[in-house]
Amino acid sequence: MTYVLEGHEHRVSDVNEGFECDACNRSYxxxxxxxxxxxTIHKKCVFVFNIQARINHPSHDGHSLEFLTTGAPDHTDPKCHLCGKNTKRLLYHCYDCKVNLDIDCIIDSLCARSDLNMEWHHHPLLMVDLKASLMSCxxxxxxxxxxxxxxxxxLVIHEGCVSVFESPEIIHPSHVRHPLKLISSGAPDYTDRIRLQCHLSMEVMIIIYSTSNNDPVT
Known part of the structure; x- marks a missing residue:
């Protein structure tokens, strides 16, 4: 099955685990x-197609950078101009200066300039159309x-679901010994990534409640 990805001219298809993402350079x-x-790109990383196709970056005054999806042009150094890491298939490029910037360095600049800050989250945010971006809350x-x-x-969350952040700490009947704290970075490494209440795998969830003292929820 193929999908239309907003911001990209070609249709895309599903990919299972075991690939290296061309946006974040990680495998999960x-x-x-x-x-x-x-x-290939994680479902969590497709927001990069919501960034402008041409941007100005503080490290490269005078010329704009263009978003490329086929890797660094052959006549250029594939390393990122800022961090020195090898770029992947997704990057920003200056055709005048033959300069390449990877997605991580673009994100750092994007966050620094963002004025969309919410009291319920500690990083600047982007507004996205979840359906068009093939992203899920x-x-x-x-x-x-x-x-x-x-x-x-x-983190990806519907505008109508942000009320969950109004309860950063709760007492749940399944675990009355300690309060559960809301975390938005996924299940901690020391935990079993299974919710005992419904036995649903937590691999794709990043908004969960967890104890703060490493105790399992029982």
């Missing part, structure tokens, strides 16, 4: 692949309507 979870451009898993995306920690 599911994603999408473009057969024409030969890139980390709280309700829905894909319709507009929502927020955090470029740094990959």
């Amino acid at each position: 979870g599911d994603g999408y692949s473009c057969g024409e451009c030969k890139f 980390d709280f309700c898993h829905g894909t319709s309507k507009h929502g927020y995306c955090c470029p740094r920690c990959r």
